[in-house]
Amino acid sequence: xxxxxxxxxxxxxxxxxxxxxxxxxxxxxxxxxxxxxxxxxxxxxxxxxxxxxxxxxxxxxxxxxxxxxxxxxxxxxxxxxxxxxxxxxxxxxxxxxxxx
Amino acid sequence: xxxxxxxxxxxxxxxxxxxxxxxxxxxxxxxxxxxxxxxxxxxxxxxxxxxxxxxxxxxxxxxxxxxxxxxxxxxxxxxxxxxxxxxxxxxxxxxxxxxxxxxxxxxxxxxxxxxxxxxxxxxxxxxxxxxxxxxxxxxxxxxxxxxxxxxxxxxxxxxxxxxxxxxxxxxxxxxxxxxxxxxxxxxxxxxxxxxxxxxxxxxxxxxxxxxxxxxxxxxxxxxxxxxxxxxxxxxxxxxxxxxxxxxxxxxxxxxxxxxxxxxxxxxxxxxxxxxxxxxxxxxxxxxxxxxxxxxxxxxxxxxxxxxxxxxxxxxxxxxxxxxxxxxxxxxxxxxxxxxxxxxxxxxxxxxxxxxxxxxxxxxxxxxxxxxxxxxxxxxxxxxxxxxxxxxxxxxxxxxxxxxxxxxxxxxxxxxxxxxxxxxxxxxxxxxxxxxxxxxxxx
Ligand SMILES: Cc1cc2nc3c(=O)[nH]c(=O)nc-3n(C[C@H](O)[C@H](O)[C@H](O)COP(=O)(O)OP(=O)(O)OC[C@H]3O[C@@H](n4cnc5c(N)ncnc54)[C@H](O)[C@@H]3O)c2cc1C
Ligand SMILES: [Zn+2]
Numbered sequence: 001x002x003x004x005x006x007x008x009x010x011x012x013x014x015x016x017x018x019x020x021x022x023x024x025x026x027x028x029x030x031x032x033x034x035x036x037x038x039x040x041x042x043x044x045x046x047x048x049x050x051x052x053x054x055x056x057x058x059x060x061x062x063x064x065x066x067x068x069x070x071x072x073x074x075x076x077x078x079x080x081x082x083x084x085x086x087x088x089x090x091x092x093x094x095x096x097x098x099x100x
Numbered sequence: 101x102x103x104x105x106x107x108x109x110x111x112x113x114x115x116x117x118x119x120x121x122x123x124x125x126x127x128x129x130x131x132x133x134x135x136x137x138x139x140x141x142x143x144x145x146x147x148x149x150x151x152x153x154x155x156x157x158x159x160x161x162x163x164x165x166x167x168x169x170x171x172x173x174x175x176x177x178x179x180x181x182x183x184x185x186x187x188x189x190x191x192x193x194x195x196x197x198x199x200x201x202x203x204x205x206x207x208x209x210x211x212x213x214x215x216x217x218x219x220x221x222x223x224x225x226x227x228x229x230x231x232x233x234x235x236x237x238x239x240x241x242x243x244x245x246x247x248x249x250x251x252x253x254x255x256x257x258x259x260x261x262x263x264x265x266x267x268x269x270x271x272x273x274x275x276x277x278x279x280x281x282x283x284x285x286x287x288x289x290x291x292x293x294x295x296x297x298x299x300x301x302x303x304x305x306x307x308x309x310x311x312x313x314x315x316x317x318x319x320x321x322x323x324x325x326x327x328x329x330x331x332x333x334x335x336x337x338x339x340x341x342x343x344x345x346x347x348x349x350x351x352x353x354x355x356x357x358x359x360x361x362x363x364x365x366x367x368x369x370x371x372x373x374x375x376x377x378x379x380x381x382x383x384x385x386x387x388x389x390x391x392x393x394x395x396x397x398x399x400x401x402x403x404x405x406x407x408x409x410x411x412x413x414x415x416x417x418x419x420x421x422x423x424x425x426x427x428x429x430x431x432x433x434x435x436x437x438x439x440x441x442x443x444x445x446x447x448x449x450x451x452x453x454x455x456x457x458x459x460x461x462x463x464x465x466x467x468x469x470x471x472x473x474x475x476x477x478x479x480x481x482x483x484x485x486x487x488x489x490x491x492x493x494x495x496x497x498x499x500x501x502x503x504x505x506x507x508x509x510x511x512x513x514x515x516x517x518x519x520x521x522x523x524x525x526x527x528x529x530x531x532x533x534x535x536x537x538x539x540x541x542x
Contacts (some may be wrong), residue, residue: 001434015435019425019540022379035525041537042377042468042524046366048428071380072428 002069008061016059023066024052028062047071050088125150125321129233133381148313154327154349156398158186160507161345161354163332163368165189167198167493168485170315174232177322179501180508185324186354188347190331194312196261197362198493200430200462202385202419204398204409205494206243206303207268210259210532213518216472217498219268220515222302224497234314236306237412242283243303243398244273246447248292252402256298263300273297284401284448291446292403297322303398305409311496335371335482342372342481356507358483360525362464363428365486372479376486377468377524378538381422382461383490384432386440388454390414404443405436415457418444422466422490424540427516432461454522464490466539471530474502474512475521484521489542 002014022044029034051071058066068077068086078086101332126148127133137144149267160176162169165187176182205225207218225465229236260270278297279287287294320326327349336343336351359368363380390413397489400407405420420440425435437459445452468475472495474485485503488495502516513519523529 013435014433021538021540022426038525039375043232043368043375044377044379045370045375046369046426046469048364048380051426053426061285069425071426074427074433 002074002076004055004065004076006060006063006066007065007079007081008063009057012057012060016057018056018058019058020054022046022051023054043073048089050077052086052088061069103280108400116279126317129235130458135261139451148317149326152186152320152325153328154186154188154325154330154347154352154353155503157344157353159184159354160186160356160358161352162187162358162360163345164196164359164361164364165193165312165316165326166212166360166362166504167311167315167496168194168313168362168488168499170198170319171325171496172358172360172485172503173243173324173500173506174322175501176313176508177319178326180504182504183323185245185319186323186352187319187326188330188345188352189326189328191408192328193316193326194309197462197464197488198312198496199309200344200358200460201490201493202407202417203305203308203408203493204243204303204407205238206272206300206398207494208263208298208300208303209526210242210262211471211530212266214530214532215263215266215268217502217515217519218495219266220501224501225306225468225494226302228314228497232314232318234310234317236278236310238304238306240302240304241409242281242299242301242396243400244278244403245279245298245400246285246294247296247298248294248399248403250295253295260298261384269302271297271299271301271338271382281397284394284450285399286447286449289446289449298324299397306412306493308493311493315496315500320532325466332368332371335368337372337479340480340542342479356481356483358485358503358507360503362486362488362492365484369484372477372482374477374479376473376484376540377521377537378473378487379426379466379468380428380463381424381466381540382427382429383419383434383464384436384440384455384459384461385417385419386456386497387411387458388418388451389457391416399447400445401443401447404446405440406447408441408448408535416451416454422464422540423461426540428463430461430463432459448456464488465492466542468524468537468539469529469531470535470539470542471532472499472519474499474506474516474519477521487519489539 263270395410398409408418473487502513505513
């Protein structure tokens with residue numbers, strides 16, 4: 001059971017919330033092309049680690065909030081309002097292109 | 101009404117089940133051999149598959165010894181004549197989702213392209229044990245989906261008719277027939293009375309571990325190297341082509357690298373600089389204490405998160421929906437466990453005193469449209485098999501065959517051409533239920 005600290009209501013059980021997905025997907029500019037829009041709609045980084053995500057407090061204030069949660073340990077690092085720029089704590093470098 | 105016992109193959113097997121040509125190092129398994137071994141204290145058995153150490157170079161390297169990775173290797177060797185293949189697994193073989201699922205096979209999908217693909221898989225299951233010389237306990241006991249509203253009846257009827265148009269078996273059952281088939285179900289439960297059911301007689305269950313072991317043994321016998329405890333830590337490229345993978349044994353080079361890592365697909369794809377239309381979510385499964393036979397079909401509740409079958413040991417094997425938020429933790433959380441139990445008891449109140457023996461979770465590759473991906477990628481020589489959501493076990497034979505086809509021929513298998521990665525960019529998504537790009541809702 002996650003205990004989610006809603007910025008408006010305080011700490012509540014996860015069952016009061018509805019998950020709304022990755023909150024770190026950048027929205028393309030209005031004139032951006034198909035590739036950008038399809039990436040925004042479908043592609044996800046899907047981190048094994050810290051994840052910035054949307055939750056909706058349906059069983060409480062019904063507001064949207066942002067959470068930084070670890071996808072393995074479920075530890076919650078930070079919570080904020082939708083417009084907040086929340087950052088994940090520093091971590092080992094993500095898997096990248098290895099030397100050729 | 102008599103119990104529908106249709107075990108007919110409405111679609112003839114198009115592929116002859118050829119004798120398992122290759123000889124396993126463990127010898128052929130048979131009833132006679134079991135009897136003889138019994139006389140000599142079972143000292144004659146040897147390892148089912150060879151524990152290989154990797155060579156520096158292969159024609160094909162498959163990452164992930166789950167069902168799809170092993171099946172791909174097996175079909176590459178036996179259908180397409182490519183024996184220079186390694187399957188690389190970070191842990192022991194078969195401890196991923198292939199050994200964590202609730203073992204259900206069926207082909208009762210909505211979209212015609214999906215029905216054809218999954219029914220091809222079902223036909224391969226029907227001849228698999230003979231072909232692999234391994235008892236996978238394929239049991240076509242039937243899968244029954246209940247409906248509880250008139251609109252659900254319409255939806256299921258439409259689905260059943262769609263299947264029948266493709267010569268796939270499907271039956272609509274009225275209440276009485278449901279009662280006869282599953283007497284434990286409370287048809288008149290106050291909230292969601294049962295109006296009827298949608299039965300696929302050829303659906304059923306398969307012993308999941310045996311699928312991993314059977315494919316591993318047959319692939320190994322056909323010359324495939326299976327390398328356990330060998331985690332891929334990065335993917336090397338040479339220009340626009342894949343070059344190989346880095347492992348604790350050093351660089352292993354290959355012409356083709358195939359990722360079949362289920363819930364870890366995004367993680368591995370990131371090593372090649374790719375982002376996938378995948379989110380990783382946890383699905384739980386539960387097993388009760390063993391009881392006498394009470395249920396001889398696979399049963400799915402239509403008004404809540406609950407489906408159940410009974411294992412040969414007598415335990416009720418059941419599950420529900422995904423936990424609902426991105427997770428790589430191979431364990432479930434309690435709210436979903438409670439939700440599943442509540443739905444199960446609404447349907448079958450008689451189970452109230454049954455105790456749960458075991459519970460576990462698996463991390464699944466939930467695709468953005470709920471359908472799988474068997475595809476080339478923007479990196480030449482890198483092929484992916486993923487996006488299986490909670491339904492990739494039943495697809496193992498067809499998924500392995502289609503992935504092997506793509507690797508060997510360089511073009512998609514005709515029954516899996518719709519499963520390409522490009523569909524997301526071109527608007528051809530395969531959304532069975534029209535839910536949109538929300539993996540946590542599929
Ligand atoms: C609880 C539960 C119930 C399910 N029920 C059903 C069902 O009833 N019917 C059905 O059809 N489907 C079901 N599924 C889905 C099905 O189990 C999966 O879709 C399918 O098994 C996934 O394919 P796989 O067998 O190849 O995956 P896996 O067995 O997970 O194989 C992937 C392998 O990749 C390995 N790997 C990961 N990273 C690396 C690395 N870096 N290097 C090397 N190896 C790596 C993993 O260790 C793993 O062994 C269920 C799933 C779960 C979790
Ligand atoms: Zn709130």
